Amino acid sequence: MADTVISARGLLKLYGQQRAVDAIDLDVERGEIFGLLGPNGAGKTTTILMMLGLTEVSGGTVEVLGFNPVREPLEVKRRVGYLPDAVGFYDHLTARENLTYTARLLGIPRGESGRRIMEALDSVKLADVADKRVATFSRGMRQRLGIAEIVMKRAEVAILDEPTSGLDPHATFELLEMIRGLKRNGVAVLLSSHLLDRVQSVCDRVALFNNGRVALLGTVVQLANQVLGAGHPILIEAKGSDIAGTLRGIDGVQSVTAEGEGAWRVVAARDVRAEAAERIVAAGGSLTRLADLQPSLEEVYTRYFQEARHAA
Amino acid sequence: MPPSVAQRAPRRLGSPFTGLSAVFMKEFSDHLSSARMMVLMLFVIVFGALPVGLSLQELRNITESDPFLFLRIFTSAPQRIPFSFTASLTLVIPLLAIGLGFDSVNSEFNRRTLSRVLSQPIYRDALLLGKFLGGLATLAVALIALWLIVLGAGLLLLGLPPRSVEVARGIGFLVVAIAYGGVWLAIAMLFSVIFRSTATSALCALGVWLFFVILWPLIVPVLTLAMTPTDVAMGLGRLDETLAMIQLQSTLERLSPNTLFGEAVIGLLNPETRTLGPMIPSLMRGAILGAPLPLDQSLLLIWPQVTGLIAAMIVVFAAAYVIFQREEVRA
Ligand SMILES: Nc1ncnc2c1ncn2[C@@H]1O[C@H](COP(=O)(O)OP(=O)(O)OP(=O)(O)O)[C@@H](O)[C@H]1O
Numbered sequence: 001m002a003d004t005v006i007s008a009r010g011l012l013k014l015y016g017q018q019r020a021v022d023a024i025d026l027d028v029e030r031g032e033i034f035g036l037l038g039p040n041g042a043g044k045t046t047t048i049l050m051m052l053g054l055t056e057v058s059g060g061t062v063e064v065l066g067f068n069p070v071r072e073p074l075e076v077k078r079r080v081g082y083l084p085d086a087v088g089f090y091d092h093l094t095a096r097e098n099l100t101y102t103a104r105l106l107g108i109p110r111g112e113s114g115r116r117i118m119e120a121l122d123s124v125k126l127a128d129v130a131d132k133r134v135a136t137f138s139r140g141m142r143q144r145l146g147i148a149e150i151v152m153k154r155a156e157v158a159i160l161d162e163p164t165s166g167l168d169p170h171a172t173f174e175l176l177e178m179i180r181g182l183k184r185n186g187v188a189v190l191l192s193s194h195l196l197d198r199v200q201s202v203c204d205r206v207a208l209f210n211n212g213r214v215a216l217l218g219t220v221v222q223l224a225n226q227v228l229g230a231g232h233p234i235l236i237e238a239k240g241s242d243i244a245g246t247l248r249g250i251d252g253v254q255s256v257t258a259e260g261e262g263a264w265r266v267v268a269a270r271d272v273r274a275e276a277a278e279r280i281v282a283a284g285g286s287l288t289r290l291a292d293l294q295p296s297l298e299e300v301y302t303r304y305f306q307e308a309r310h311a312a
Numbered sequence: 313m314p315p316s317v318a319q320r321a322p323r324r325l326g327s328p329f330t331g332l333s334a335v336f337m338k339e340f341s342d343h344l345s346s347a348r349m350m351v352l353m354l355f356v357i358v359f360g361a362l363p364v365g366l367s368l369q370e371l372r373n374i375t376e377s378d379p380f381l382f383l384r385i386f387t388s389a390p391q392r393i394p395f396s397f398t399a400s401l402t403l404v405i406p407l408l409a410i411g412l413g414f415d416s417v418n419s420e421f422n423r424r425t426l427s428r429v430l431s432q433p434i435y436r437d438a439l440l441l442g443k444f445l446g447g448l449a450t451l452a453v454a455l456i457a458l459w460l461i462v463l464g465a466g467l468l469l470l471g472l473p474p475r476s477v478e479v480a481r482g483i484g485f486l487v488v489a490i491a492y493g494g495v496w497l498a499i500a501m502l503f504s505v506i507f508r509s510t511a512t513s514a515l516c517a518l519g520v521w522l523f524f525v526i527l528w529p530l531i532v533p534v535l536t537l538a539m540t541p542t543d544v545a546m547g548l549g550r551l552d553e554t555l556a557m558i559q560l561q562s563t564l565e566r567l568s569p570n571t572l573f574g575e576a577v578i579g580l581l582n583p584e585t586r587t588l589g590p591m592i593p594s595l596m597r598g599a600i601l602g603a604p605l606p607l608d609q610s611l612l613l614i615w616p617q618v619t620g621l622i623a624a625m626i627v628v629f630a631a632a633y634v635i636f637q638r639e640e641v642r643a
Pocket residue numbers: 015020038039040041042043044045046047640
């Protein structure tokens with residue numbers, strides 16, 4: 001119990017007749033990075049806003065660090081850092097002045113706030129532009145300033161809504177590194193995103209949203225097993241005659257599908273890499289590539305929504 | 313049955329004023345350092361200084377002794393432009409207030425700072441009130457500066473210091489002017505809460521201002537006539553019926569903050585004033601020409617106007633507050 005920082009039970013949000021968030025259950029543990037995934041309009045932002053008490057809850061309960069955000073929003077907001085999607089700062093103020101305002105709102109004593117702000121700016125590599133006006137900042141710098149705000153706040157939970165949207169690959173990489181830094185400092189992170197491979201690389205667990213419901217929840221491997229079926233996928237590129245037949249002959253192989261010229265995707269109940277290499281060479285073929293395929297979130301996502309659409 | 317509808321609004325914990333002073337300080341310093349404030353200040357000084365300068369030239373030539381010579385700086389309309397300082401302020405204060413308030417909430421939406429600020433430990437109450445008080449303090453600074461300029465100019469050009477009762481009346485005038493500005497600031501903020509576009513909210517606030525400046529004085533007599541029986545309207549009614557009609561007209565006029573401000577100013581700065589609103593010959597006899605009222609009597613006279621201004625300010629602010637509470641924070 002003590003380790004659950006966010007817990008939602010039957011959390012519901014109605015906009016008129018529309019169920020933007022439809023009775024979801026969700027738990028986020030201390031020290032993990034939890035990802036909310038889902039197509040546009042799935043209800044991710046609405047869920048986040050309800051956790052912060054920034055929009056009314058239509059039903060169900062949500063608790064953040066043991067506080068009810070509807071009744072005790074100040075207690076929740078004192079301990080939770082929030083980076084909204086498309087975060088904005090006061091353009092006419094400098095980075096330092098923007099954070100100073102936040103520090104005032106948080107009631108951090110003046111003597112302490114200067115130091116905390118510099119430490120925070122330092123941790124997101126913005127220390128050298130601390131006194132530049134935010135108007136001159138790039139998108140990536142603004143996102144990092146948002147992270148700095150959370151660091152300065154010494155939040156126990158960080159809620160990041162699409163933190164990487166609109167960032168170039170390098171900026172994305174840097175930002176994810178900072179998110180990992182938050183986790184190293186013991187902060188539980190809840191983030192929503194569309195960038196599946198990025199999410200996969202940082203998240204411990206994910207929840208897949210669809211139409212206001214949590215469709216799938218768990219680690220990436222668990223989701224892959226649920227959606228793609230259990231099994232080890234491997235990729236083989238080889239030259240020779242009847243490679244596919246050779247592969248199918250291996251004990252435990254469940255499926256072999258061609259993936260373009262001279263490449264096959266094999267799913268087996270166990271790790272069959274050694275045996276596959278042996279057989280191909282024995283059959284006179286030449287093996288050019290043999291790769292263990294991690295289940296990819298992208299695949300899970302695509303497959304899930306294909307099936308969901310078929311079912312509908 | 314949806315479980316939500318039956319749910320009672322739960323009580324919030326924590327003070328609604330947490331963070332109020334932080335918001336206030338930020339708004340105040342933002343306003344004071346902004347280019348917009350410089351422009352507004354220039355505007356106010358030009359509009360204020362012109363009638364004061366002209367009437368000072370005329371007042372210097374008055375030889376007969378006037379115990380309230382200093383107050384005449386505020387109220388006398390110079391011959392060259394028939395526009396007194398206070399009449400000028402009746403127009404300029406709303407513009408100043410609208411200039412300070414028309415984008416106070418919607419600009420936070422548009423800059424996308426609102427959700428970030430509201431995710432700090434602060435209620436919307438404190439945010440809105442802090443913004444209002446910050447604007448009001450800025451307004452007060454501008455008016456006090458103007459007031460001191462007028463006082464200084466009077467000292468220099470008239471060459472005599474104001475009597476303490478004149479200073480007291482002048483300070484009363486300042487307070488009334490700030491309350492009047494507060495009404496318009498609240499109106500401007502109301503529109504800034506309603507409309508996401510700053511241009512729309514500025515237009516609406518200016519529209520209300522124009523309405524009260526130009527249309528309302530024209531509409532009131534029409535309304536009054538429409539609401540009284542024809543014979544009374546044609547001047548054939550009994551005295552009490554005619555009085556009732558005049559009373560109705562002045563009540564309607566007082567729905568405009570401009571009227572309330574104007575009456576309060578007359579009561580304060582013309583110490584001879586014994587009654588406000590409609591001047592009925594029988595009541596007026598000896599009223600204007602009589603001895604000046606002591607300060608406390610004048611204050612008593614304008615008290616309803618001042619409370620009316622303050623009540624209007626609170627009502628409009630409350631409306632803005634209620635709408636703001638229901639608004640979605642996401643842009
Ligand atoms: N103020 C509102 N009034 C009515 N419906 C709304 C409102 N805000 C959001 N919705 C609806 O709620 C649903 C969920 O929206 P939400 O913003 O939570 O989705 P999201 O998962 O964050 O999407 P995105 O990836 O685009 O950010 C959408 O269908 C949206 O149309």
